[in-house]
Amino acid sequence: MKIMSINAGSSSLKFSLYEMDSKEVLVSGLFERIGIEGSKYVIKYQDYKITEEVELKNHTDAVKILLEKLIELKIIDSLEEIDGIGHRIVHGGMEYSKSVMITNKVIEDILNLSDLAPLHNPAHILGIKAFQEVLPKTPMVAVFDTAFHQTMEKENYLYAVPYEWYTKYGVRKYGFHGTSHRYIAKKISEELKRDDLRIISCHLGNGGSITAIKDGKCIDTSMGFTPLAGIVMGTRCGDVDASIIPYIMEKEGKSAGEVINDFNKKSGLLGISMKSSDARDIEDGVNSGDEQCILADEMYVNSVVKYIAQYYVELGGVDVICFTAGIGENSPHTRRRIIEKLASLGIKIDLEANNVRSKLTKISSNESSCLVYVVPTDEELMIAMDTLEIINR
Numbered sequence: 049m050k051i052m053s054i055n056a057g058s059s060s061l062k063f064s065l066y067e068m069d070s071k072e073v074l075v076s077g078l079f080e081r082i083g084i085e086g087s088k089y090v091i092k093y094q095d096y097k098i099t100e101e102v103e104l105k106n107h108t109d110a111v112k113i114l115l116e117k118l119i120e121l122k123i124i125d126s127l128e129e130i131d132g133i134g135h136r137i138v139h140g141g142m143e144y145s146k147s148v149m150i151t152n153k154v155i156e157d158i159l160n161l162s163d164l165a166p167l168h169n170p171a172h173i174l175g176i177k178a179f180q181e182v183l184p185k186t187p188m189v190a191v192f193d194t195a196f197h198q199t200m201e202k203e204n205y206l207y208a209v210p211y212e213w214y215t216k217y218g219v220r221k222y223g224f225h226g227t228s229h230r231y232i233a234k235k236i237s238e239e240l241k242r243d244d245l246r247i248i249s250c251h252l253g254n255g256g257s258i259t260a261i262k263d264g265k266c267i268d269t270s271m272g273f274t275p276l277a278g279i280v281m282g283t284r285c286g287d288v289d290a291s292i293i294p295y296i297m298e299k300e301g302k303s304a305g306e307v308i309n310d311f312n313k314k315s316g317l318l319g320i321s322m323k324s325s326d327a328r329d330i331e332d333g334v335n336s337g338d339e340q341c342i343l344a345d346e347m348y349v350n351s352v353v354k355y356i357a358q359y360y361v362e363l364g365g366v367d368v369i370c371f372t373a374g375i376g377e378n379s380p381h382t383r384r385r386i387i388e389k390l391a392s393l394g395i396k397i398d399l400e401a402n403n404v405r406s407k408l409t410k411i412s413s414n415e416s417s418c419l420v421y422v423v424p425t426d427e428e429l430m431i432a433m434d435t436l437e438i439i440n441r
């Protein structure tokens with residue numbers, strides 16, 4: 049069976065088509081600048097990569113061209129070969145703790161949650177509607193980034209603010225990257241042939257979050273009401289004291305929205321290094337003795353270490369720490385720095401094994417008190433697997 053995994057943004061559409069028996073990616077790519085001048089697509093299949101500038105007025109144009117190309121390139125013979133489509137949805141609020149078949153009610157709910165994810169949820173609806181228009185009979189599934197975190201206990205997801213903010217407005221920790229953390233938990237459980245694991249999953253990309261998982265269920269996670277909270281990220285600050293907001297508003301004559309925008313886009317590695325949000329540039333800066341990069345690197349590592357230590361205690365010990373996403377999979381430097389700072393918990397790294405990129409690998413030494421693994425994430429495959437499971441029911 050063939051399943052398409054979709055991630056629709058306000059002006060983009062990312063896709064991967066899977067052959068589910070082999071879990072092979074038949075084709076993947078991206079439509080960019082939809083509705084903006086200079087729109088184009090990139091399609092990758094086998095060893096080929098096609099890029100073309102085309103006019104894309106809206107997401108429906110992108111979907112039409114995508115499907116035409118799949119036939120033209122003989123990746124599929126007919127559109128009926130696509131058995132299902134899975135859509136990544138950032139926010140499922142408190143309503144969705146699992147992936148679901150997309151119905152009119154689900155679409156309405158996703159739209160109603162736009163208050164909580166104004167940049168993402170309305171864009172996902174554009175993607176869903178475009179596919180509904182072009183492939184009206186193909187079943188579609190919604191896979192929510194927040195769903196995996198719905199198993200947190202109230203004491204872990206509530207903020208100590210007036211309780212009515214939660215009951216009236218849904219102010220609570222939701223957590224994100226859930227599809228990735230769920231994939232990591234599944235993958236490492238399969239690898240170790242155990243379901244009863246205490247896992248700390250470190251998704252370290254441009255955005256980043258740490259999740260504590262026990263017996264396959266999320267216990268706690270570092271992102272919060274929005275993806276701004278938690279560890280230091282590429283351009284996001286992570287946890288800060290909210291009183292900074294009115295203080296900077298007054299000092300710089302900014303609105304609350306502008307300060308939050310600075311927290312989201314001008315902070316993190318970029319804010320401290322004053323150079324780049326990209327971990328590779330920070331690492332280069334560290335190696336060349338750049339003081340701001342050294343400071344940014346230290347703050348980044350410390351913020352991750354603090355969450356791991358917190359979750360170690362919350363979980364009552366840990367069986368395995370997993371590193372994933374751009375930095376987690378590809379930066380031996382960052383992993384080494386993090387693990388070395390966890391020495392007081394008896395966690396030890398195998399430096400040779402750690403010299404690995406994007407490959408499922410044990411990187412803890414045999415004397416370590418817990419296992420440490422690099423586990424490449426695959427959110428698109430997880431979306432496709434959920435979609436297959438739901439349409440097969």
Ligand code: ADP
Nearest residue numbers: 252253254255325326327328373374375378379
């Ligand atoms: P996103 O959150 O945008 O999906 P990714 O998971 O792609 O982010 O991660 C992007 C981050 O991964 C960037 O900071 C990038 O510098 C980092 N990264 C990618 N490759 C390497 C590498 N070889 N060494 C260190 N960091 C890397």
